[in-house]
Amino acid sequence: MSLSSLLDVPAPAKLNLFLHIVGRRPDGYHLLQSVFVLIDWADTLHFERRADGQLRRHDLGPALPADDLSLRAARLLQARSGCTLGADISVDKQVPWGAGMGGGSSDAATTLLALNRLWGLGWSRAQLLALAPALGADVPFFVGGDNAFVEGIGEQLSPIEVPAQRFVVVKPQASLATAEIFLHPLLTRDTKLSILRGSLADTAFGCNDLQPPAEDRCAEVAQVAKWLTDRFGNSRMTGSGSAVFARVDSGMNASPSAIDLTDLPSGWVGRECRSLASHPLRAWAD
Numbered sequence: 103m104s105l106s107s108l109l110d111v112p113a114p115a116k117l118n119l120f121l122h123i124v125g126r127r128p129d130g131y132h133l134l135q136s137v138f139v140l141i142d143w144a145d146t147l148h149f150e151r152r153a154d155g156q157l158r159r160h161d162l163g164p165a166l167p168a169d170d171l172s173l174r175a176a177r178l179l180q181a182r183s184g185c186t187l188g189a190d191i192s193v194d195k196q197v198p199w200g201a202g203m204g205g206g207s208s209d210a211a212t213t214l215l216a217l218n219r220l221w222g223l224g225w226s227r228a229q230l231l232a233l234a235p236a237l238g239a240d241v242p243f244f245v246g247g248d249n250a251f252v253e254g255i256g257e258q259l260s261p262i263e264v265p266a267q268r269f270v271v272v273k274p275q276a277s278l279a280t281a282e283i284f285l286h287p288l289l290t291r292d293t294k295l296s297i298l299r300g301s302l303a304d305t306a307f308g309c310n311d312l313q314p315p316a317e318d319r320c321a322e323v324a325q326v327a328k329w330l331t332d333r334f335g336n337s338r339m340t341g342s343g344s345a346v347f348a349r350v351d352s353g354m355n356a357s358p359s360a361i362d363l364t365d366l367p368s369g370w371v372g373r374e375c376r377s378l379a380s381h382p383l384r385a386w387a388d
């Protein structure tokens with residue numbers, strides 16, 4: 103078997119440094135402004151080319167939905183490109199789901215980037231980006247591959263440089279469904295528009311408008327936020343939750359030895375994470 107018939111690639115998660123809801127489209131989707139930052143908490147996807155055209159997924163970690171986002175992305179690319187090749191896709195799931203960390207969306211985007219190479223399609227980034235919104239509002243960001251100021255429902259990407267940062271990210275036992283948080287009566291939809299400038303990449307800028315509804319829906323979100331604020335002096339929910347992060351790159355908690363996650367309450371998962379400058383497959387499409 104030639105080397106190029108196998109690929110092993112990371113699918114990194116993201117954090118929303120802030121997330122403002124600034125309006126709503128006639129179809130009910132919400133217009134947002136947000137800074138999305140890639141982090142080094144990642145799934146690993148293994149791809150093996152198949153000559154028979156079949157697409158099969160194998161779960162190396164926890165079981166995923168039968169029609170998961172990596173498989174949906176593979177089917178979409180196969181159908182749109184007319185490619186007669188298939189793939190075995192093995193997913194080592196490390197990123198918690200229902201967490202606002204975009205793990206499923208990253209799996210979908212990473213699958214588009216990887217199969218484009220494995221199948222020798224030679225599609226441009228713009229062609230792959232055109233497929234992305236049909237897979238989910240977060241998928242264009244991961245296909246773009248750069249940390250970004252994001253507008254619209256997630257399809258308008260302005261790459262920005264985000265200073266290297268460290269975070270502690272904690273997800274409580276409860277998971278949250280994105281659609282439920284967007285429909286919550288406590289959600290405000292009229293946050294003032296921000297103008298893109300350097301300070302938008304500051305982790306202290308703005309807020310997450312989805313956090314009050316998420317805390318109302320799920321008491322554990324507020325508990326995680328308090329747990330992090332007590333230890334690191336700051337906290338903010340990412341996406342539609344339920345994970346919450348704290349910056350640990352400044353102040354008295356700057357030393358790695360100060361980060362101790364051994365006392366996480368039972369059922370919570372947490373890690374120290376670093377921001378990434380870009381998706382590790384950023385160079386795989388122009």
Ligand SMILES: C[C@@](CO)(OP(=O)(O)O)[C@H](O)COP(=O)(O)OP(=O)(O)OC[C@H]1O[C@@H](n2ccc(N)nc2=O)[C@H](O)[C@@H]1O
Binds near residue numbers: 134201207237342
């Ligand atoms: C709000 C964010 C921020 O990153 O939340 P997280 O999913 O990361 O938590 C995302 O844009 C979410 O993206 P994604 O998770 O891909 O959402 P989708 O599957 O497209 O949408 C799930 C549901 O959320 C609602 N939705 C989603 C995005 C949006 N801008 N407005 C919405 O109202 C819609 O009801 C939609 O049916």
Ligand SMILES: Nc1ncnc2c1ncn2[C@@H]1O[C@H](COP(=O)(O)OP(=O)(O)O)[C@@H](O)[C@H]1O
Binds near residue numbers: 169198
């Ligand atoms: N490969 C996948 N990884 C994780 N979740 C997936 C995947 N495929 C489909 N899903 C479904 O998508 C939902 C949202 O997943 P994900 O993008 O990880 O979370 P979030 O919306 O919290 O950022 C999950 O609850 C799960 O049911």
